[in-house]
Amino acid sequence: MDRAEVGSLTRELVAIPSHEDETAAGDRIEEWLRAETDAAVTRDGVGNVIARRSGSERTAGSEPDPPTLALVGHHDVVPPDESQVAGDEYRVEERDGRLYGRGTADMKGAVAAAMCAFRDADPRLDLVFASFVGEETGGEGARHAIDEGFSPDYAVVGEGSTGYSAPGVTDVAVAHKGRRGSTVVARGESAHASEPEAGVNAVYRACDAVDVLRELSPPSARIGLVDREVTGSLTVTGMEGGDAWNVIPDRCSVVVDERTVPGDRADLAAVEEIEGVEWTVDQDLPPMACDDRAFADAALAAAREAAGSSGDPDAGGTPEHVADEDTPQHVVKPHATDAGWLSSAGTECVVCGPARPGEAHTDDESVSLAVLERCYRIYRRIAESFDG
DSSP states (O other), rough: OTTTTTHHHHHHHHHHHSSSSHHHHHHHHHHHHHHHHHOOOETTTTTOOEEOOSSSSSGTOOOOSSOOEEEEEEOOOOOGOOOOOOEEEEOOEHHHEEETTTTIIIIIIHHHHHHHHHHHHHOEEEEEEEESGGGTTSSSHHHHHHHTTTOOSEEEEEEBBBBBTTOOOEEEEEEEOOOEEEEEEEOOOEETOGGGGGSBOOHHHHHHHHHHHHSOOOEEEETTTTTEEEOOEEEEEEEOOOSSSTTTTEEEEEEEEEETTTBOOOOOOGGSSTTEEEEEEOOOOOOOEEOHHHHHHHHHHHHHHHHSSSSTTTSOGGGGOGGGOOOOOOESSSSHHHHHHHHTTTTTTOOOOOOOTTTSSSSTEEEHHEEEHHHHHHHHHHHHHOOO
C-alpha cells in the first residue's frame, strides 16, 4: 500500500456529506471495494455496505460455516458545523500531519484504514468488512444487519481507542459502557398557586423521584481482561415543569442519563413506587465486554507491533521495540459503539481506532494521518495473524 493511500481515501470519504443521507458515501465505499478487491460485496436495504473474502489455510472451502473476523465501521456522521461545509461538500483540510473535517475522527478515517487492510491482508479466517449507516442515531444500521443475519465470530470496531493509556498510544478497548436514556414523568393536579392545597404539585413528586435516583447505586461490573471494577453513572440532566408562575403544575418531566456496564444497570423502576410517577426508556445502547482472551491478546499484539514498526506492514516489528510508557494496553472505553449491538448478538468484539477522546463531533474535528496508517497496520496484522 502507498503510505498516502489511507489519507487520500479518508479525504475522499470525508468530503461526501453523510449526516442526513449516507447514500453517496455508501456508493463510494461500495464502488471502491468492487474495483479494488475480489470480495463478494453487498448493499442491504438500509444502505449498509458489507464485503466478504475467504480466508486461507484451514477455512478455505473446507467448512460449511467457517469462522469470520469483521472489520467494522460506520459512514454516517453528526451534522457539521457551518465552517466544515464548502458548497455541496464537506470541507477537508490538511495541517501539521492531521486531516480536519467532519467525520475524520468519527469515523471515516478508520473506515478508510479498514478498507485498505481488508484489500491487502492475507487473512487466516474469512474476512468481512462492514460499514454501517445510522450509528449516530442509535445503531440503526448495525441492528438491521444483525436482524438480517450478520453474525461474525469476531469483530474489530474502528471507533476511537487512541490516547486512553497514554497520549498518542493506540490502545485496544476490551469493554465499553452503554447508555440508557430515560424520562421520568410526574403527574399531579393543577390549581391556583394561591390555594396550593387544592392541587397536587407535580414538581414536588418529580423532586421525590430525583431523591430516589440519587440514592440508587450506579451500575458496576468487574472486567476480567483488565482485572478491575468498572463503574457506570446515573445523572439527572434536565427537568421541566410548570406553565405559569401562578399555577400549580400538573406535569413535570425529568431526563436521566445512565451509563451502564456489562451485566448491571441501576434499578430506575424504583421511582414508580411514588404515586403519579412513570418511567420510560428512550434509548438503550448496550455495553460491551470481550470474553475471548486469545482474540483480545491477538489484537493487543497487533497494536504493539504496529506501534513499534517502521510503517511498512511487511517489515515486521515487535512489542519489544516499544517503550513501556508508549506500549498499547487493554482499556475500557466510556462511550457506547456498535460493538455493543454486535456483542449482544454473540460476536466477540474489541474496539481499536485512531480517534482520541475529545476529537469527534467538534467544529475542529481532526485525525492524525500517522495514526490512520498505524490503524491500517493493526487491522491488517490482526487479519493475518488471528486464526480463532
